[in-house]
Ligand SMILES: Nc1ncnc2c1ncn2[C@@H]1O[C@H](COP(=O)(O)OP(=O)(O)OP(=O)(O)O)[C@@H](O)[C@H]1O
């Protein structure tokens with residue numbers, strides 16, 4: 001009795017048109033997932049960069065004749081730590097500061113004699129609006145040689161870059177969605193053409209239109225959903241691979257100073273929308289097409 | 299149970315393939331529909347199983363005028379009719395058992411409700427050992443018997459069969475006809491389209507409808523009762 005599978009319904013489990021539909025949906029879903037992943041990441045970056053770079057700023061202390069190095073450092077730390085909204089302030093050691101410069105200046109003893117400015121890494125309390133301009137002014141007035149670098153210019157450029165990329169991404173996503181829609185509709189109709197005999201026979205045997213439409217829409221929903229999930233799986237693997245590459249040694253110089261181009265876990269939940277949508281499109285197309293075909297029969 | 303009044307039918311914009319057809323089918327009776335190839339036998343059956351609409355005239359089924367019935371009331375009517383199509387129209391991707399079970403599934407029955415009936419019926423037509431075969435692997439006569447089993451599995455009140463002995467040898471043809479006589483005895487009204495002269499002579503048909511060139515020529519009254527023993 002192994003040939004009997006009542007759960008399979010009236011439709012052939014895998015027809016040629018089903019495989020084509022599958023593949024097409026998988027490819028379109030892959031592209032849609034990648035674009036959506038990119039758009040979501042860009043959108044996050046754009047807002048982060050607009051708000052202030054990943055919640056950290058730097059205080060630079062240049063040697064000044066008016067004040068000794070130790071006093072300069074402790075004054076700057078005291079003022080910064082007391083400022084509302086500052087989570088932590090930490091002086092970087094000379095080694096750490098040199099480490100930051102290395103990618104640009106190269107490794108080796110060239111740096112040994114170079115006057116490297118003392119740096120203070122300031123972490124902002126997450127989610128709080130901090131008056132960085134006030135802090136900058138206070139440092140300028142009270143500590144000679146101190147200068148707050150809030151990465152503003154760098155930020156603004158990145159933010160506008162991210163925003164325009166995001167806009168392009170949405171446009172691409174829209175195009176891919178439309179193409180997916182058209183292709184899924186087309187492939188579903190082609191698939192139905194191959195199953196016309198089933199529609200006719202079952203109709204003449206006395207099936208109601210909703211019964212036939214139900215069988216077809218269930219079959220095509222699974223096709224669309226499975227194709228969509230395959231695309232999602234591939235896209236997820238690709239996004240994870242990109243994230244890993246970005247974090248590895250092979251990443252381009254300077255990549256580690258950018259906020260990570262990594263999809264946040266909640267982004268993958270949004271990506272789940274893609275197979276759900278491909279499944280629904282295939283389902284509704286099948287339903288509409290079958291009902292139209294049946295409507296022409298007495 | 300079926301009444302035609304001045305029915306005409308054409309395919310699309312073509313010529314009328316049926317003209318001025320008037321007759322009625324009696325409950326419990328055995329009817330034959332004969333006539334040369336192209337006379338319109340299949341077209342007439344299509345009108346009865348509601349696959350085509352007449353271009354004029356009135357058709358009443360089980361006491362209701364089908365011309366004025368809303369579309370959604372036709373499926374229950376179709377379920378009261380079993381059809382053996384001239385070209386069988388089995389679904390190749392389903393097994394013999396699933397094909398035969400189709401009318402019961404369409405009625406909303408579950409496998410538990412129909413499985414035993416379907417198996418019993420297939421054993422009765424001599425296909426008890428081919429339950430899980432797919433139609434493309436069956437011989438012509440086996441396909442014919444699957445088609446017949448599918449037509450009767452939902453215990454229709456009227457059975458239409460289009461050339462049911464068309465592709466089989468006389469031996470199987472005789473068995474199929476005995477099957478029909480048996481079904482008729484159990485209460486099913488019959489309308490068999492055929493131009494197989496041997497069958498016409500051997501059957502207990504109460505009425506013979508003779509078609510030629512789209513017109514109903516004569517309506518004969520019963521043949522000799524000895525034919526029952528054939
Ligand atoms: N789908 C169709 N479209 C157009 N014309 C058709 C169609 N089906 C049948 N016809 C025409 O209608 C006429 C009657 O055909 P029908 O199939 O009813 O004959 P028949 O008596 O069943 O013949 P046979 O004994 O060969 O099966 C023929 O002239 C045929 O060409």
Ligand SMILES: [Mg+2]
Nearest residue numbers: 339340384460
């Ligand atoms: Mg015919």
